[in-house]
Amino acid sequence: MKKFFKEFKDFISRGNVLDLAVxxxxxxxxxxxxxxxxxxxxxxxxxxxxAKCGGGWESAYTFLIRAYEADGVTLDMAxxxxxxxxxxxxxxxxxxxxxxxxxxxVKIMMNARNAVTKNAKKWxxxxxxxxLKAEGVNIKDRKALLVATAELRExxxxxxxxxxxxxxxxxxxxxxxxxxxxADKPADKKPAKIK
Numbered sequence: 001m002k003k004f005f006k007e008f009k010d011f012i013s014r015g016n017v018l019d020l021a022v023x024x025x026x027x028x029x030x031x032x033x034x035x036x037x038x039x040x041x042x043x044x045x046x047x048x049x050x051a052k053c054g055g056g057w058e059s060a061y062t063f064l065i066r067a068y069e070a071d072g073v074t075l076d077m078a079x080x081x082x083x084x085x086x087x088x089x090x091x092x093x094x095x096x097x098x099x100x101x102x103x104x105x106v107k108i109m110m111n112a113r114n115a116v117t118k119n120a121k122k123w124x125x126x127x128x129x130x131x132l133k134a135e136g137v138n139i140k141d142r143k144a145l146l147v148a149t150a151e152l153r154e155x156x157x158x159x160x161x162x163x164x165x166x167x168x169x170x171x172x173x174x175x176x177x178x179x180x181x182x183a184d185k186p187a188d189k190k191p192a193k194i195k
Contacts, residue, residue: 023109027102031094034101038094047086061085124149 067079124132128149133139137148165173 020106023102023106026105027098030101031098034094034097038090038097042093043086043090046089047084050086122146122149124152128152 062083062085063080064083065081067076067081068074069076124145129139131152132145132148135148135152137144139145
């Protein structure tokens with residue numbers, strides 16, 4: 001059970017999960033604005049456009065069952081069963097707008113975090129700061145501090161480690177050593193033949 005909660009804690013505390021959670025919350029809040037825009041402005045415009053193209057309001061809907069009011073002429077939309085194409089198109093637009101907003105929010109957050117991380121790597125650590133102070137670097141001068149930090153890191157950079165030999169190189173070296181050892185041995189005398 002401890003392992004489960006530890007894994008859950010690691011999952012929750014990951015940066016991407018937190019960014020996504022913030023994006024979803026902001027996107028959820030923004031969805032009310034998008035819904036008002038689509039239901040109040042876009043849907044009536046789309047239905048009007050469909051009605052003009054099809055020759056009347058009935059072309060914006062596909063009626064499955066028509067219900068009329070008491071006069072028998074006026075269509076009762078509340079009791080009729082129909083497909084509202086304008087609502088369908090509006091829902092698609094609503095989805096695309098919310099997805100776009102979420103994408104932009106997450107992208108901005110990731111760019112901001114990457115910029116902070118990138119800049120944080122340039123600044124000296126506590127140990128480097130102590131060393132720079134001891135060297136007499138003015139730590140209040142930001143530009144001088146960054147330059148001195150880069151120079152300090154360059155000086156303290158470990159020597160490059162030579163690459164390990166490949167398997168073929170090792171086998172070649174072993175073969176050469178064996179040949180050398182065989183060449184150094186005195187030739188064995190052949191046993192005398194018995195007559």
